[in-house]
Amino acid sequence: xxxxxxxxxxxxxxxxxxxxxxxxxxxxxxxxxxxxxxxxxxxxxxxxxxxxxxxxxxxxxxxxxxxxxxxxxxxxxxxxxxxxxxxxxxxxxxxxxxxxxxxxxxxxxxxxx
Amino acid sequence: xxxxxxxxxxxxxxxxxxxxxxxxxxxxxxxxxxxxxxxxxxxxxxxxxxxxxxxxxxxxxxxxxxxxxxxxxxxxxxxxxxxxxxxxxxxxxxxxxxxxxxxxxxxxxxx
Numbered sequence: 001x002x003x004x005x006x007x008x009x010x011x012x013x014x015x016x017x018x019x020x021x022x023x024x025x026x027x028x029x030x031x032x033x034x035x036x037x038x039x040x041x042x043x044x045x046x047x048x049x050x051x052x053x054x055x056x057x058x059x060x061x062x063x064x065x066x067x068x069x070x071x072x073x074x075x076x077x078x079x080x081x082x083x084x085x086x087x088x089x090x091x092x093x094x095x096x097x098x099x100x101x102x103x104x105x106x107x108x109x110x111x112x113x
Numbered sequence: 114x115x116x117x118x119x120x121x122x123x124x125x126x127x128x129x130x131x132x133x134x135x136x137x138x139x140x141x142x143x144x145x146x147x148x149x150x151x152x153x154x155x156x157x158x159x160x161x162x163x164x165x166x167x168x169x170x171x172x173x174x175x176x177x178x179x180x181x182x183x184x185x186x187x188x189x190x191x192x193x194x195x196x197x198x199x200x201x202x203x204x205x206x207x208x209x210x211x212x213x214x215x216x217x218x219x220x221x222x223x224x
Binding site: 035040041042043044045058059090101102104105106107 | 155157212214
């Protein structure tokens with residue numbers, strides 16, 4: 001199993017550009033989520049999904065959209081990038097609920113100029 | 114006040130030392146507790162869950178004190194490979210079983 005994969009690993013955007021961060025898992029996990037990690041702060045939940053076709057907002061959803069058309073894929077879209085979105089983004093999945101072990105992808109380092 | 118607070122460190126210890134990290138949480142509705150390990154520029158990985166009675170996994174011991182709302186992680190006989198950031202994670206009951214991550218405590222083990 002590949003586990004949780006994320007692409008790209010690194011990305012530089014200009015303010016106002018849009019892009020999609022890809023996330024896929026091959027463990028048949030129902031629960032998937034996106035976090036951002038900033039220096040001196042814990043991981044913060046952006047959006048999450050409890051199954052295909054079901055998504056909801058987390059703690060810091062503004063400026064991001066998600067969709068979950070399949071169990072495997074959970075892309076994160078930045079609608080109009082801002083410097084405040086410079087961060088490391090982690091996708092995670094788990095069997096059923098958030099309280100189970102979270103399996104994280106390798107992360108995407110995003111810089112917005 | 115942050116919901117989950119950790120001493121950021123770094124804790125610099127020699128090989129073989131015993132080191133302890135504490136973590137405090139503010140939400141009394143917290144249900145479950147975990148320690149994750151994150152190597153530099155890598156993703157977090159589950160180290161161990163923390164049970165009410167305390168639990169041990171090899172050189173690692175986790176304790177929970179609900180009355181004082183803190184959890185601890187003890188590492189005995191530190192190895193160079195233990196150098197990492199240790200994240201305290203709390204699950205709070207709610208609509209989606211929210212996970213709250215601490216900012217992490219950095220450990221550096223030197224020869």
